[in-house]
Amino acid sequence: MTAPLTALLPTTERALLHRIAAAQSEGRAPSLTGAVARDGQLVWTGERPFAEGDETGANTQYRIGSITKTFTAVLVMRLRDDGLIDLQDPLEKHLPGTGIGEVTIAQLLAHSAGLGAETPSPWWERSSASLRPGLPDVLGEQPRKHPVGRRFHYSNPGYTVLGSLIEAVRGGSWEEVLQREILEPLALTRTSMEPQAPSAQGWAVHPWADVLLPEPAEDLGLMAPAGQLWSTATDLCRFGAFLAEGDDRVLSAASVREMRTPAVPAESGEWDTTYGFGLQIIRRDGRTLVGHGGSLPGFVAGLWVGVDDGVTAAVLANATSGPLPSLVATDLIQIVAEAEPRLPLPWRPLSEVDQEQLEITGPWYWGTYAFGLQLLPDRVLALQPLTGPGRRARFTDAEDGxxxxxxxxxxxxxxxxxxxxxxxxAHLDLGSFVFTREPYEPDTGIPGGVDKQGWRGLPS
Known part of the structure; x- marks a missing residue:
């Protein structure tokens, strides 16, 4: 296997810098910083401060808002992988007395529990956490806005509930569990509950004049699992690499892949965006990207991962509105992926082969539809149509034949x-479908049999 590419070409770096410079200027952000990782390695950082000497850069903390939800989702998936919960468990089983006990953990993760988007007044992001000391204060008197499980409806209170679930099952605070189970194993030393110097000041930029107003940075209290964290572009790129590949110290590759799988139907008219477990999923210019955006007064943030391209990008700005970090981050991925496409892995023959598996490779027919069955590494079989569109799938060895x-x-x-x-x-049976070596091959178990006169032309 060849070593992963690290350094970017100067032309690629120039294009990345131009993109964040345009975003900072056009979005009227006091500062904006970005970072890019490729195949898990940080390969570029860039920043655009608004004045000489400002604390900005890839190691400077910004508030990341709802990207916090992805961290919370990882902690919930760890509970499942440790056998402490099932994602289909009703909330009541582990966290009784909430008033929404019938919703499942999976529905909370996917924002399909029907809960409201926000807490009751006042605006929780700019008010004291002391106003919401318990879950009833977060959920309100009528927590459900939609039928449970029927639609996607983004819910900040839903992730607050998940934070309380983590505390109830683990027996420790959400902050303690986060530190022990994610931040320390992944060496995210610049991700924290409260700002640690150097950190950016959050600003509001007047919509009609180039003047600023400092924004407060409230401790979110019970709402912390929905949006509390501060982080840096470099830490987020490291976290993004984990979301692409997994890390057995935190969560397996299979479990992070499950997080990246759509869990709810897309809204009508929004077929290019959906949601998994704690991750947004979008299609852009033929690429599937996963990640999350975030905002709190004074800050906007975006973390996106192009898994197939091996590219992660994080963009952070200290303005309440203006720049669009998620859009900029996806642009950074596109710049790198198109300017320097990932090298394919070198072909190598299999180190061992199962003769029974080899025996079933080659062409197969479902009726008159032609398919090929290929043996891949790790005892995987790939089925694909030989011509035109059709049903493709990969199969893993169940070790029972x-x-x-x-x-x-x-x-x-x-x-x-x-x-x-x-x-x-005689044939392959795939979910009751019969695949034969020849189209409608006689005496192979095809339901309804095969006409004994065989193939024929139309009489003239």
Missing amino acids: TWIGQNGYYAGETLRVVRRTDGSI
């Missing part, structure tokens, strides 16, 4: 080999 579909139409379905009495292969 069958394979289980991992994606697409056949996800969760079983592929098995049906043999004749002499041991030769």
Whole structure:
């Protein structure tokens, strides 16, 4: 395997700097900083301060708002992986007395629990946490705005509830669990509950004049799991690399892949955006990107990961509105991915081969539809149409002579080999569909049989 690319070309670096310079200028942000990682390695940082000597840069803390929710979601997934909860458990099983006990943990993670978007008045981001000492103060008298499980409706109170769930199951504060289970293992030393120098001052920029107003930085109290954290562009890039590859000290690759999988239907008219577990998922210019945006008074932030391209980008600014860090971060990914596309891994032959698996590779027919079955590394089988569109899937070895579909139409379905009495292969059975070596091959177990006269032309 070749070593990952690290340094970017000067032309790529110039394009990245131009993008954040334009964002800072056009968005009228006092400062804006960005960072890019490729294949888990930080390869670029850039910043645009508004005055000489300001504390800005990739190691300067900004408030990241709702990107905090992704950290909270990772902690919930760890509870599941440790066998302490099931994502389909009703909340009441682990956190009784909330008044919304019938909603599931998965629905809270995916914002499909029907809860309100915000707390009751006053505006929680700019008011004292002492006004909301308990979950009833966060949820209000009528916490549900929509039927449970029927639609996506972004909910800050929902992630506050998840924070309380973590505390109840782990027996410690959300902050303590976060520090122990994510920040320390991933060496996110510049991510914290409260600002640590150097940190940026949050500002409001007047919409019609180039003047500023300092924004307060409230401790969010019970709402902390929904938006409390401060972080840096470099720390966020490190966290983004984890969201792409996983880290067994925190969460396996399979579990972070589950977080990146759409969990709710897209809203009508928004087919290019959906939500997984604590992660936004978007399609942009043919790429699927995962990540999260964030905002609190005085700050806006964006963290996005192009998993297929191996590129992560984080953008932070200290303005209440104006710049669009999520848009800028996705632009940074596109700049790197298109200017310096990822090198494909070198082809290498398999180190070992199972002859029974090798025996079933090659062309197969479902009726008259032609498919190819290919053996891949790690005992994976890939099914794909030989011509035109069709159902594609990968299958992992169940180690009992069958394979289980991992994606697409056949996800969760079983592929098995049906043999004749002499041991030769009669056909493949895939979720009851019969695949044969020839189209409608006789005596292979095709339901309804095959006409004994065989293939024929139309009489003239």
